[in-house]
Amino acid sequence: MAETSSTISATQNGSAREAILASIRRSLATSEPFDAAWSEHHGHAAISAPVVDPVFSRDKLIENFRNNLELLGAQFALVSSETAASEHVNAVIDKLGAKRIAISDSALVKRLVDESAIEFVENAPASFLFDCDLGVTSAQWAIAETGTLVLESEKESHRLTSLIPPVHLCVLTASNVRQTMGEILELAGKDLSKTMTFITGASRTSDIELTLAIGVHGPGELHVIVIADQ
Amino acid sequence: MEHLTAETFDQNARRALSDPVLHGALRHLADNFAERRKVAMGSVDDWEGLREKARAIKQETLLHLDKYLLQFVEKAEKAGVKFHWARDGREACQIVLDLVNERGAKIVVKSKSMATEEIHLNDALEENGIEPVETDLGEWIIQLAGETPSHIVVPAIHKTKAQIADLFVEKVGIDKTGDVDVLTKTARRILRKRFAEAQVGISGVNFGVAETGTILILENEGNIRLTTGLPKTHIAVMGIEKIIPKFADLDVFLKLLPRSGTGQRLTAYQSFITGVKKNADDEGPNEIHIVLMDNGRSRMLAHPVTRQSLACIRCGACLNACPVYQQIGGHAYGSVYPGPIGAVITPQLVGLSKAKQLPYASSLCGACREVCPVKIDIPELLLHLRAEITDGTAGGAAANPERKRKFAESLAFRMYGFAWSGQLSYGLGIKAARIMQKLIVRDGKIGKASGFLAKLLPPLGAWTAWRDAPAVAPKSFREEWRKTLRSNGGN
Numbered sequence: 001m002a003e004t005s006s007t008i009s010a011t012q013n014g015s016a017r018e019a020i021l022a023s024i025r026r027s028l029a030t031s032e033p034f035d036a037a038w039s040e041h042h043g044h045a046a047i048s049a050p051v052v053d054p055v056f057s058r059d060k061l062i063e064n065f066r067n068n069l070e071l072l073g074a075q076f077a078l079v080s081s082e083t084a085a086s087e088h089v090n091a092v093i094d095k096l097g098a099k100r101i102a103i104s105d106s107a108l109v110k111r112l113v114d115e116s117a118i119e120f121v122e123n124a125p126a127s128f129l130f131d132c133d134l135g136v137t138s139a140q141w142a143i144a145e146t147g148t149l150v151l152e153s154e155k156e157s158h159r160l161t162s163l164i165p166p167v168h169l170c171v172l173t174a175s176n177v178r179q180t181m182g183e184i185l186e187l188a189g190k191d192l193s194k195t196m197t198f199i200t201g202a203s204r205t206s207d208i209e210l211t212l213a214i215g216v217h218g219p220g221e222l223h224v225i226v227i228a229d230q
Numbered sequence: 231m232e233h234l235t236a237e238t239f240d241q242n243a244r245r246a247l248s249d250p251v252l253h254g255a256l257r258h259l260a261d262n263f264a265e266r267r268k269v270a271m272g273s274v275d276d277w278e279g280l281r282e283k284a285r286a287i288k289q290e291t292l293l294h295l296d297k298y299l300l301q302f303v304e305k306a307e308k309a310g311v312k313f314h315w316a317r318d319g320r321e322a323c324q325i326v327l328d329l330v331n332e333r334g335a336k337i338v339v340k341s342k343s344m345a346t347e348e349i350h351l352n353d354a355l356e357e358n359g360i361e362p363v364e365t366d367l368g369e370w371i372i373q374l375a376g377e378t379p380s381h382i383v384v385p386a387i388h389k390t391k392a393q394i395a396d397l398f399v400e401k402v403g404i405d406k407t408g409d410v411d412v413l414t415k416t417a418r419r420i421l422r423k424r425f426a427e428a429q430v431g432i433s434g435v436n437f438g439v440a441e442t443g444t445i446l447i448l449e450n451e452g453n454i455r456l457t458t459g460l461p462k463t464h465i466a467v468m469g470i471e472k473i474i475p476k477f478a479d480l481d482v483f484l485k486l487l488p489r490s491g492t493g494q495r496l497t498a499y500q501s502f503i504t505g506v507k508k509n510a511d512d513e514g515p516n517e518i519h520i521v522l523m524d525n526g527r528s529r530m531l532a533h534p535v536t537r538q539s540l541a542c543i544r545c546g547a548c549l550n551a552c553p554v555y556q557q558i559g560g561h562a563y564g565s566v567y568p569g570p571i572g573a574v575i576t577p578q579l580v581g582l583s584k585a586k587q588l589p590y591a592s593s594l595c596g597a598c599r600e601v602c603p604v605k606i607d608i609p610e611l612l613l614h615l616r617a618e619i620t621d622g623t624a625g626g627a628a629a630n631p632e633r634k635r636k637f638a639e640s641l642a643f644r645m646y647g648f649a650w651s652g653q654l655s656y657g658l659g660i661k662a663a664r665i666m667q668k669l670i671v672r673d674g675k676i677g678k679a680s681g682f683l684a685k686l687l688p689p690l691g692a693w694t695a696w697r698d699a700p701a702v703a704p705k706s707f708r709e710e711w712r713k714t715l716r717s718n719g720g721n
Contacts, residue, residue, distance in 0.1 A: 013313075013314055013315055016315040016316060016317050016321060017315040019317055020315055020317060020470065020522070020524045020528060021296050021299070021300075023524065023528035023529070024295050024296045024299075024470070024528045024531060025296055026528075026532075027528050027529060027530070027531035027532035028293065028295070028296075028531050028532075030532040030533070031531060031532050031533050031534060031537065034533055034534050035293075035534050038534035038535065039534070042607075126426065126460060127426070130422060130426060146495050146496045148496060153507070153512070153513065153514065154508075157512065157513055159455070159459050159513040159514060160459060160460070160513055163452055163455050163456065163459065164456075181481055181484060181485075181496075182478070182481045185477060185478055185480055185481050186478065189442070189477040189478065192442055192444065192477075192502070192504045193504070194309070194503070194504055194505050194506065194507050194508065194512075194514065195459075195501065195502065195503055195504070195507075195513075195514055196501075196502040196504075197455065197499065197500065197501055197502070198496070198499065198500035198502075199498070199499060200495075200496045200497070200498050200499070201498050202498070203450070203451055203452040203498055203499075204450045204451070204498055205367045205368075205414060205450055205451050206384065206450075206492070207366070207367040207368035207371065207384060207385070207386055208367070208368075208371075208386070208391055208394055208410045208413060208414070209255070209258055209390065209391045209410070210258045210259070210262045210263070210384065210387075211391070211410045213410050213411050213413075213414040214411075215414070215415075215418070216367055216414050216417065216418055216450075216451045216452065216453075217365070217418060217421070217451045217452035217453040217455075217456055218451065218452025218455065218498070218499070219452075
């Protein structure tokens with residue numbers, strides 16, 4: 001079919017680009033005489049001063065994060081140490097009866113899993129992930145006000161481990177929890193990873209009669225463990 | 231399945247009104263979405279302030295769209311993204327087709343994208359022997375059914391659970407079930423195989439950030455993360471209007487879009503993609519291509535009223551709030567974009583002469599303007615387009631066969647305007663109407679006008695076809711008032 005189709009060449013791409021930009025500029029020039037009168041007629045309200053978000057104590061922040069996660073149906077645990085976190089990870093594995101487990105390359109995650117007891121595959125290929133029972137990752141940040149986990153691809157290799165297995169278990173430290181999305185966008189925006197992913201609850205859909213169904217393409221279960229500051 | 235066109239909106243709407251199955255499917259829409267939206271709105275402190283901010287950001291972007299587009303392209307190119315510019319849908323389809331063919335791919339996975347619906351990308355791929363697999367549950371359902379989406383956010387809203395169950399029995403061979411979870415799990419099972427075998431993933435874009443070259447895509451299901459994360463090649467198709475200036479601006483839109491669209495505080499997943507991975511061993515595709523598409527958009531910048539159309543963030547709130555959409559659903563609009571926003575975008579995309587009835591597909595109640603998160607004045611846009619139709623400026627007077635009738639209508643309105651402009655002419659007009667109406671008033675009202683009368687006064691014929699018109703009262707309030715004052719001996 002390549003013989004018959006007119007392949008879009010670089011020159012064509014360049015001329016399309018110039019044509020589109022010229023059309024934008026032409027239209028904006030045409031609009032100019034009408035713009036002032038229209039803006040006046042619409043008399044838009046002044047933008048109000050930004051709402052100052054209350055400053056929460058660390059305890060309050062974690063509690064807020066927990067409430068919002070649980071509202072979404074996620075399982076939350078606050079633990080006091082890495083040892084306690086490790087026990088909790090094992091408890092989740094036992095409860096699920098998970099046999100095939102994928103983990104990310106996070107140092108924290110590797111410290112928490114007991115590799116003598118069960119086999120874990122680090123940075124598993126998609127073919128393995130499709131048959132996994134559980135994916136364990138960390139997260140770089142969390143947003144308390146929405147119950148959101150923030151994954152940055154250049155800090156950890158966790159895009160697919162957090163997505164393909166039916167259950168996602170995520171461990172992070174309390175110091176990485178922030179109250180608002182605005183704070184996180186500012187923090188992460190300074191040094192953007194190639195891919196940043198926000199995860200807020202389990203995969204869901206309402207495409208059939210607006211009835212909620214969980215776990216359509218991503219995990220149907222989300223477990224979050226927060227390790228309190230030492 | 232027959233695809234309706236915008237040109238026959240009146241007939242489409244009438245047919246939809248008498249379709250009980252469609253009404254059964256749409257009944258969830260109004261209460262479900264409106265309620266959820268209200269609750270979600272309540273979770274931000276200053277909803278109106280946010281809307282105003284969003285409107286201002288979009289306005290600023292559109293007034294300097296060339297500058298912000300170039301900034302976006304420069305930043306993303308530096309991060310390894312390849313750009314392709316498309317003047318129209320045909321060009322955009324060809325670009326995608328070439329990219330897919332060059333990679334020898336026979337199967338592509340797609341996440342939901344109104345831009346690709348707009349250019350009928352799936353048809354173009356299929357005609358060239360490539361299988362596009364829709365992976366959003368709603369999109370997959372309508373692809374199985376051979377239909378088109380009827381809603382921007384919930385593509386299969388026009389289908390009942392029973393219809394979907396029957397479809398699954400027929401197309402994927404499961405036992406009939408009324409369990410939404412079973413239907414959903416079936417889709418998961420089948421689509422995972424398709425994800426595993428696809429070499430190319432095609433997505434849309436919700437926002438493109440000029441400052442960083444980032445694209446942001448929102449979703450609930452996880453299929454967008456799979457589409458943009460698993461195949462070796464990711465192609466994103468985006469309209470040129472999706473740009474916003476700063477990364478921090480996303481805060482505003484991430485608060486508005488999910489709340490307005492589905493009544494969520496945040497959708498389950500957001501993917502912020504800023505270029506191609508650095509190392510070959512890293513996760514993610516080896517290459518990212520963005521197709522920047524005009525397809526009639528730059529024309530809309532030519533007037534402040536029409537320019538508003540480009541601020542739309544495709545949340546679907548105006549559809550859910552619209553009393554017309556609630557009754558007839560999306561297909562009746564005969565266009566990719568249905569509902570109030572469709573009624574203003576479609577005529578501008580395809581040309582007013584091909585969608586002349588759509589600007590009239592509204593009672594101008596203003597519910598759409600009330601809910602719009604970026605404060606698009608849709609009624610103003612509808613009136614603007616109606617004026618273009620009446621003036622015959624749409625496609626030139628010669629292209630408008632209704633010009634003659636419109637002349638009679640505008641003469642009638644001018645006479646009406648004159649009659650109401652002064653006390654004397656108004657009084658005389660009312661007196662004349664009282665005498666003339668004796669011919670047609672029965673029991674104090676004007677019933678169904680027919681035959682000669684309906685022909686003479688078409689608006690009266692249309693009005694009285696479904697309801698009575700009130701007669702002019704024998705005495706006006708002012709006349710009654712004067713009489714009462716006199717008989718009471720007042721001065």
